[in-house]
Structures are given as C-alpha cells and as structure tokens.
Amino acid sequence: MRHFLAGIFAIAMALPAAAEVVMGDDGLHKADWLHDTFKDLQEDAATAKSEGKRLLILVEQRGCLYCKDMHENTFTDPRVRKMLEEVYYPVQMNLHGDIEIVDTDGESLSEKAAARKWNVLFTPTMLFMPPEIDETKSIVQQAVAVMPGAFSAGTTLDMMTWVAESRYLDQSEEDFQRYHARMIRERNDGDTR
Numbered sequence: 785m786r787h788f789l790a791g792i793f794a795i796a797m798a799l800p801a802a803a804e805v806v807m808g809d810d811g812l813h814k815a816d817w818l819h820d821t822f823k824d825l826q827e828d829a830a831t832a833k834s835e836g837k838r839l840l841i842l843v844e845q846r847g848c849l850y851c852k853d854m855h856e857n858t859f860t861d862p863r864v865r866k867m868l869e870e871v872y873y874p875v876q877m878n879l880h881g882d883i884e885i886v887d888t889d890g891e892s893l894s895e896k897a898a899a900r901k902w903n904v905l906f907t908p909t910m911l912f913m914p915p916e917i918d919e920t921k922s923i924v925q926q927a928v929a930v931m932p933g934a935f936s937a938g939t940t941l942d943m944m945t946w947v948a949e950s951r952y953l954d955q956s957e958e959d960f961q962r963y964h965a966r967m968i969r970e971r972n973d974g975d976t977r
Contacts, residue, residue, distance in 0.1 A: 805852065805855050805856055810846065810878055810881065811845075811846030811847060812844050812845070812846065812851070812876060812878060813844065813851060813852065813855040815855060815859060815868075817859075817865065817868045817869050817874060818842070818874050818875070818876050819831075819873055819874060819875050821875055823875065823877070823883060823884070823885035823886070823895070824885070824886040825839070825841070825875070825885065825886055825887055825888045825917075825923060826886060826888055826890065826917070826919055827886075828873065828875050829888060829913065829917040830917075831873065832872075832873030832913075833915065833916075833917075835873065837870075837871060837872055837873040838871065838872050838873065838912065838913055838914070838915060838947070838948065839872075839873050839875065839913040839917070840868075840872040840873060840874045840875070840910060840911070840912055840913065841874075841875055841877055841910070841911040841913070841923060842874050842875070842876050842877065842908060842909075842910055843876075843877045843878075843879055843899055843902075843904045843907055843908065843909040843910075843911070844876060844877070844878065844879065844907045844908050845878060845879035845880055845907045846878075846880070848907045848908065850906075850907065850908060850933060850934035851907055851908045851934070853934050854908050854934050854935075854940075857936075857937070858934070858935065858936060858937045858940050859940075861937035861940075861941070863937065863941050864937050864940050864941050864944065867941065867944045867945070867948070868944075871944065871948050872944065872948075877895050877898065877899065878895045878896070879895070879896065879899045879904065879907050880895075880896050880899075881894065881895030881896055882894050882895065882896065883895050885898055887901070887922050887923055888913075888917050888918070888919060888921065888922060888923050888926065889919065889920060889921055889922045889925075890919060891922070898923075901922060901924070902922065902923055902924040903924060904932070905932070906932040906933050908932075908933070908934060909930065909931065909932040909933075910930070910931040910932075910943075911923055911924070911927045911929075911930050912927060912928050912929040912930070912931070912943075912944075912947045913926065913927060913928065914926060914928050915950075928947055928952045929943060929946070929947050929952060929960070931943050938967070938968065938971065939964065942960075942963065942964045942967045943960065943964075945967075946960050946963050946964075951963060
C-alpha cells in the first residue's frame with residue numbers, strides 16, 4: 785500500500801499545476817496576455833494594427849464564476865492562449881467599472897456606461913473588432929462578432945479562428961454555427977487543424 789501511495793504522489797507531483805488565476809484590486813482576473821492600457825480604444829486599435837493584431841474587448845466583472853472558468857479552463861488551452869497572444873490584442877473592461885475609457889467613436893465615458901452603450905448584459909463577453917476601425921462608430925456598431933458567456937476551449941478557438949480568417953465577411957455558404965459544427969466533426973475525425 786505504501787508503494788501504491790508513493791506512486792500516486794509521484795504522479796501527482798509530475799502533473800502540471802493548475803493555472804494560477806491572479807486577481808487585481810478590481811476583482812478581475814489579470815492574465816499576462818491582457819494589455820493594460822489607458823483604455824483609449826482608438827489608440828488601442830492603432831496599437832493592435834501596428835502589431836498586426838485585432839483588437840479584442842473582454843468585458844468581465846468581480847465575482848463572475850463564468851469569467852473564472854474561462855481564465856482557468858479556456859484561456860489556458862495552448863491553442864486559445866496562442867491566439868490571444870499572437871493574433872489578438874485583448875483589452876479588459878469592467879462591467880461595473882468607473883474608469884474612464886474612450887470608445888472607438890471618440891466618446892469618453894465610464895466602463896459601466898460603455899457596457900450599457902454596447903448592450904453588454906453577461907460576463908464574460910468578448911467583442912471582436914475588424915482589422916480597420918471606423919472612428920465614427922462605437923465598438924458595438926462595428927464588432928464583427930460578439931461572444932457573450934463562457935464557452936469551452938474548442939468553441940472559443942473556433943470563434944477566434946473564424947474571426948481571424950474574416951469568415952464573417954461571406955456567411956452565405958458557412959456562418960459561424962456551420963463552421964463550428966464542421967470543426968467539431970474534423971476534430972472528432974482526428975484532423976486537428
């Protein structure tokens with residue numbers, strides 16, 4: 785029995801530790817791939833473009849169990865994390881925050897006022913921006929996709945890929961749901977593209 789327990793302990797010690805979720809003073813998760821900016825979304829969009837990335841707004845709130853799940857289980861998936869680091873420029877917003885931001889249309893307002901303006905009701909909500917920002921339109925008026933709620937790594941990866949490949953431009957043949965269903969079939973068939 786002692787050898788069995790020692791073996792179990794050795795296996796447990798060899799497994800990678802669960803991702804530690806760092807919390808900020810505002811009660812939001814602070815992943816190292818999030819960009820800590822002045823929340824001037826016109827500037828953030830310009831920075832994202834200069835880095836060859838797309839602006840991604842992530843709206844969360846203190847105590848959100850779904851946000852915690854995304855940070856612990858979805859965003860830690862190596863495929864999703866790679867997209868967050870290499871393809872997107874993620875900026876976090878607080879659903880109930882008082883920090884002043886500048887929307888892409890130039891309007892200055894608090895995070896919570898912006899969330900109301902953008903019709904964000906759930907956390908987390910991911911707002912995916914086009915490669916080129918129109919400075920006459922707000923975030924919600926030009927988001928190419930909005931993903932409210934917590935999803936698995938596979939679904940999140942598919943949405944991130946669908947947006948990155950600009951598949952939203954022509955959905956006559958394959959909208960996101962059909963694309964996602966095809967990706968699930970391909971993963972189940974062993975094609976891990």
